[in-house]
Amino acid sequence: MPDLFLLNISASSIFDAASPEAASIRQLTFEFIIAASAVLLLVVILTSYITVKYRSKHRHEDPKQITGNRALEIWMVSVPLALVILFLFRSLATMNAILPDRGNHTPDIIITGHQWFWEASYPGTTVTTANEIHLPTGKRILMLLNAADVIHDWWVPALGPKMDMIPGMNNYLWLTINQPGIYDGACSEFCGQQHAWMRIRVIAQLQPDYERWLSEQTTNTHIPQDTMAKAGAILFLESTCSSCHRLKGTAAAGITGPDLTHFGSRQTMLTGMMANDSGNVARWLSDPQAVKPGAHMPRFIFAKDSIRALTAYLEQLK
Amino acid sequence: MSDINFIPEPEEPIPSLSVSNNQGILQWISSVDHKQIGIMYLWLSVLFLVIAGIEILLVRLQLAIPNNHFLAPEVYNQLFTMHGTTMIFFVAMPAIFGFTTYLVPLMIGANDMAFPRLNAFSFWTTFFGGSLLYFSFLAGGAPDAGWFNYAPLNEYNYSSSPGIDYYCSGLLFAGIGTLTASVNFIVTILHYRVLPMSLKQLPLFVWMILINSFLVLAAFPSLNAALAMLLLDRQLHAHFFSAAGGGSAILWQHLFWLFGHPEVYIVILPIFGIFSEVFPVFSRKPIFGYGMVVGSGVAIALLAFGVWIHHMFATGLGNTVNSFFAASSLLIGIPTGVKIFNWLATMHGGAIRFSVSMLFAIAFLIEFTIGGLSGISFAIVPIDWQLTDTYYVVAHLHFVFIGGTLFGLLSGLFYWFPKMSGRLPDPRLSKWFFWLFVAGFNITFLVQHALGAMGMPRRVYTYPDLPGWGILNLISTIGAFLMAGSVGLLVFILVRAIKKGAVASPDAWDANTLEWTTSSPPGLKNFDRVIPVKSTRPFRDYKRPEDADWNRPEGARKHEGKYIPQNNPHGK
Numbered sequence A: 001m002p003d004l005f006l007l008n009i010s011a012s013s014i015f016d017a018a019s020p021e022a023a024s025i026r027q028l029t030f031e032f033i034i035a036a037s038a039v040l041l042l043v044v045i046l047t048s049y050i051t052v053k054y055r056s057k058h059r060h061e062d063p064k065q066i067t068g069n070r071a072l073e074i075w076m077v078s079v080p081l082a083l084v085i086l087f088l089f090r091s092l093a094t095m096n097a098i099l100p101d102r103g104n105h106t107p108d109i110i111i112t113g114h115q116w117f118w119e120a121s122y123p124g125t126t127v128t129t130a131n132e133i134h135l136p137t138g139k140r141i142l143m144l145l146n147a148a149d150v151i152h153d154w155w156v157p158a159l160g161p162k163m164d165m166i167p168g169m170n171n172y173l174w175l176t177i178n179q180p181g182i183y184d185g186a187c188s189e190f191c192g193q194q195h196a197w198m199r200i201r202v203i204a205q206l207q208p209d210y211e212r213w214l215s216e217q218t219t220n221t222h223i224p225q226d227t228m229a230k231a232g233a234i235l236f237l238e239s240t241c242s243s244c245h246r247l248k249g250t251a252a253a254g255i256t257g258p259d260l261t262h263f264g265s266r267q268t269m270l271t272g273m274m275a276n277d278s279g280n281v282a283r284w285l286s287d288p289q290a291v292k293p294g295a296h297m298p299r300f301i302f303a304k305d306s307i308r309a310l311t312a313y314l315e316q317l318k
Numbered sequence B: 001m002s003d004i005n006f007i008p009e010p011e012e013p014i015p016s017l018s019v020s021n022n023q024g025i026l027q028w029i030s031s032v033d034h035k036q037i038g039i040m041y042l043w044l045s046v047l048f049l050v051i052a053g054i055e056i057l058l059v060r061l062q063l064a065i066p067n068n069h070f071l072a073p074e075v076y077n078q079l080f081t082m083h084g085t086t087m088i089f090f091v092a093m094p095a096i097f098g099f100t101t102y103l104v105p106l107m108i109g110a111n112d113m114a115f116p117r118l119n120a121f122s123f124w125t126t127f128f129g130g131s132l133l134y135f136s137f138l139a140g141g142a143p144d145a146g147w148f149n150y151a152p153l154n155e156y157n158y159s160s161s162p163g164i165d166y167y168c169s170g171l172l173f174a175g176i177g178t179l180t181a182s183v184n185f186i187v188t189i190l191h192y193r194v195l196p197m198s199l200k201q202l203p204l205f206v207w208m209i210l211i212n213s214f215l216v217l218a219a220f221p222s223l224n225a226a227l228a229m230l231l232l233d234r235q236l237h238a239h240f241f242s243a244a245g246g247g248s249a250i251l252w253q254h255l256f257w258l259f260g261h262p263e264v265y266i267v268i269l270p271i272f273g274i275f276s277e278v279f280p281v282f283s284r285k286p287i288f289g290y291g292m293v294v295g296s297g298v299a300i301a302l303l304a305f306g307v308w309i310h311h312m313f314a315t316g317l318g319n320t321v322n323s324f325f326a327a328s329s330l331l332i333g334i335p336t337g338v339k340i341f342n343w344l345a346t347m348h349g350g351a352i353r354f355s356v357s358m359l360f361a362i363a364f365l366i367e368f369t370i371g372g373l374s375g376i377s378f379a380i381v382p383i384d385w386q387l388t389d390t391y392y393v394v395a396h397l398h399f400v401f402i403g404g405t406l407f408g409l410l411s412g413l414f415y416w417f418p419k420m421s422g423r424l425p426d427p428r429l430s431k432w433f434f435w436l437f438v439a440g441f442n443i444t445f446l447v448q449h450a451l452g453a454m455g456m457p458r459r460v461y462t463y464p465d466l467p468g469w470g471i472l473n474l475i476s477t478i479g480a481f482l483m484a485g486s487v488g489l490l491v492f493i494l495v496r497a498i499k500k501g502a503v504a505s506p507d508a509w510d511a512n513t514l515e516w517t518t519s520s521p522p523g524l525k526n527f528d529r530v531i532p533v534k535s536t537r538p539f540r541d542y543k544r545p546e547d548a549d550w551n552r553p554e555g556a557r558k559h560e561g562k563y564i565p566q567n568n569p570h571g572k
Helices: A020-053 A070-098 A207-218 A227-238 A278-286 A304-315 B025-029 B034-063 B073-107 B116-139 B163-191 B204-236 B249-266 B269-283 B290-306 B319-347 B356-379 B381-387 B391-421 B427-453 B469-500 B538-543
Strands: A109-114 A117-121 A128-130 A132-136 A140-147 A152-154 A163-165 A171-176 A181-186 A199-205
Touching: A020 A070, A020 A171, A020 B319, A020 B356, A020 B381, A070 B319, A070 B356, A070 B381, A109 A132, A109 A152, A109 A163, A128 A132, A132 A207, A140 A152, A140 A163, A163 A171, A199 A207, A227 A304, A278 A304, B025 B034, B034 B073, B034 B116, B034 B469, B073 B116, B073 B163, B073 B204, B073 B249, B073 B269, B073 B391, B116 B163, B163 B204, B204 B249, B204 B269, B204 B290, B249 B269, B249 B290, B269 B290, B269 B319, B269 B356, B269 B391, B290 B319, B319 B356, B319 B381, B356 B381, B356 B391, B356 B427, B381 B427, B391 B427, B391 B469, B427 B469
Parallel strands: A109 A140, A132 A199
Antiparallel strands: A109 A117, A117 A128, A140 A171, A152 A163, A181 A199
């Protein structure tokens, strides 16, 4: 059964470059592939030719005993040396273009890796969100990457280089996204039990759309109208949910779990594991360890109608 | 010396491959004979190969289809961690040390290692280390943070089962065994060569072991220190690697890769040595560029300590650091790469015999070139930024570890098996094994290059159903089972050959070096007398005196007379 929520992804391979950073790496990769193929072809041809031509026909006659050839040995070293020097200079130029010194730029976005979700906050605003990371297109942005527990790694192949997120260290990446779209990626450093379900979803938007989204996100938590969701809101605050999750504008101010202020506006849940719908939310609330073993959400033994109320509440937090 | 003999000595002078002899298993356990210890290393390696193979088959089953629930994530993580750790430390290393322990004394005309008891100690410490590592399964969980076990995931807070404590102590024991074995190899090679053999006449396998042993001495202390520090962190609440306590997560990576990258060369240099024996014998020509093969081995060993950051290009160390290590990593590709052309030139103009050993050597030339070239892409920093920690790395490292190390070990196995057992493996079945294994290997790993470029990270216990991911993973799983089947066939071939294989002559391949001058298998005392050594191919000189290397104008002759034996400096 294909996961329907995956179908609208724009790109996910290193060859679908959607940023100048990724495009310059793709260019270098093509050059490397050409050079490497030439070397491999040479070795394959030589190996086949020599093994066929010089297969033994006369068992007891030794061929001429050649122990070396100085001129050939010099060629064997100098040709690869030349190739290697060429690629060294190409890669230094690309490195410096992709990741120049950040000077005194302030980052446009701070992304923190957690076991197992991404926290994204936007300096200069009050916005903090999780997992689905909205970024503007056509603008060169500086990302600050760090980690809250173990080492994680930011990697969206279509957008260019990966970068480790290391507790106690701040790492930076420059990024310019060409086109609006959804770009898929994943945590690329083994980070424990649920490393597999630490997918990244970058939602790139045109500047005006992005700004509209950002201003929507600055609003406080939606106050529910119907009775079911109202009951859910009370449950959320009275159970221990609020000690790990934040709902802006309410008493829920936990920071260990993902921010849920606008949870209902996200397409996926559990860091890209499944579509965000009421069935999945209810399943998750009734037994988190069965859905995502190892996740740091304990099992609360909620009654069936409590789960219905919480689900209704969370799903309308647009 | 008293006449009382506490150690049961074999009465029949054949420490052969089979366990059954007049003293039974006790003779093996108490043995200090280098041949028996070498064979025990090899059997240890086969045992762990089967275990680590079963582990990875379970992993591949889990990955065969997207969103699979065959294995729980915590089980999956233990299995891939144990697979990697076992393959490196308890398959590749013991196999190499097995060949080394068995062959080095024979190839230099000695009757045993310099320190026979230390030799036994090295083996049993390694054996104990491996057993300790596997005891973790019974003690509450195997290590689960990957074979390179990054901090702080390896700390108690994130991995509270005792697995990683067993990882530390098991590898510490094995590491001690490795170090003592290397000391033993160095002293044996430098001091116990048959009298006229100069360093310039050392067989290339022995040369590579000499270089390699120094590499071990310099690299393993870094690992052992890191393991001890981690044990302190976990058991006594030190905080070398925890950022929260003022430690550094990245320090583990520096210490580990300062060992880890030389380790990659530690498991490939002896293989270069094996191929440098196999190519000349089966081409009936001397090695092309003996000096260059030795020199590039030394160059690799020195450069190996200056490239470890290429495992860490994505950790944000900055462009200055990355540029330096990009240069050194590109540079180390050259001495590694030119050896391919040395071997090609050795075959050129020769009379090539397609024994199974030679088939693996020829296949190696192409497979290892693929692995080497994909390795170069990690020295090109921007490409590394895309592809590190993906399935592309998994493909790369298996092309060097299997296409390089394992092909070399198999080539060496088919080459020296007649010497070790006195028997010949069935040639038809052996060729079947070769083709099945090579096919399975390529089916398994070629597609993983594509998976990496398509965005699949390594070490994920499952993956979403993205276009192409399912089918490529399924192909890989099918290939893995084909490989496993062929390894089953190999075990069958070997057991059958030991039991009722055709009897091999002492010089089964018309070879060049001293180990072939003694009986197959050699008696307890290797040599009664050693033939004169005047070139790198003493046995060929002996068999073809009219065409001896030392007697040829352009060959080794120009060196004659310059050599002063180090244990007889006045030439008396």
